[in-house]
Amino acid sequence: MRKFLSALVIMVVSSSVFAGHHKMGDHKDIVDTAASNPMFSTLVAAVKAGGLVDTLKGDGPFTVFAPTDEAFAALPAGTLDMLLKPENKDTLVQILTYHVVAGKVKAEDVVTLSSATTVEGSDVSVTAAMGKVKINNANVIKADVMAENGVIHVIDAVLLPAEVAAAL
Known part of the structure; x- marks a missing residue:
């Protein structure tokens, strides 16, 4: 357990994606x-298209697993354009x-979790091994980017609920 916690702390401290910011x-x-x-x-554009800006600017706290632009680019061709159309807002x-998970779930809390219930209503799996954390099949590449109303964990893949993944 100590080795895991040490590795997690090293991962959080050594990541330079947001060095000195936020x-x-x-x-x-x-x-x-x-x-x-x-x-x-891309994430910010999607949040705007989904009408979720005011919600995510609210009191929270929220935990957001935030896919990078590269993660969105890895979706099948045309998927993002299709999702951003007004008729696909739902x-x-x-x-x-x-x-998004309600509450503030920091990296130190992950050792107690095997899953987390999202605001969407479904659970995501949480695995931690050898200093790496995964949310479903996405790797957490930067943890604990603190915001006034919650925390962001940067991930390298877009998470898809099972029914949406089956439809794509």
């Missing part, structure tokens, strides 16, 4: 924190809320 004193909410980093431009909201 500490608790910055007073930015989750949306502003994501919008201030170009690696989340599916987009379902996907986005599958990336």
Whole structure:
């Protein structure tokens, strides 16, 4: 257990994706924190298209598993364009809320979890081994990016609820 915790701390401390940015004193909410980093431009566009900006600027706290632009680019060709169309807003909201957990779940809390219930209503699996954390099949590449109303964990894949994945 100590080795795991040490490895997790090393992973969190050594990641330089947000080096020196977005500490608790910055007073930015989750949306502003994501919008201030170009690696989340697709996520921010999707949150806007889904009408979730006001929700994610709310009091929270929220835990957001935030896919990078590269993660969105790895979706099958045409999927993102299809999801951003107004007629597919419900599916987009379902996907986005599958990336959000109510409450603030920091890296140190993950050792007690094997799953977490998302705002969408389904569970995501949480696995931690050898200093690496996965949410379903997505790797956490940066943990504990603190925002005024919660925490962001950067992931390298888009999480899809089972019924959405089956439809794609």
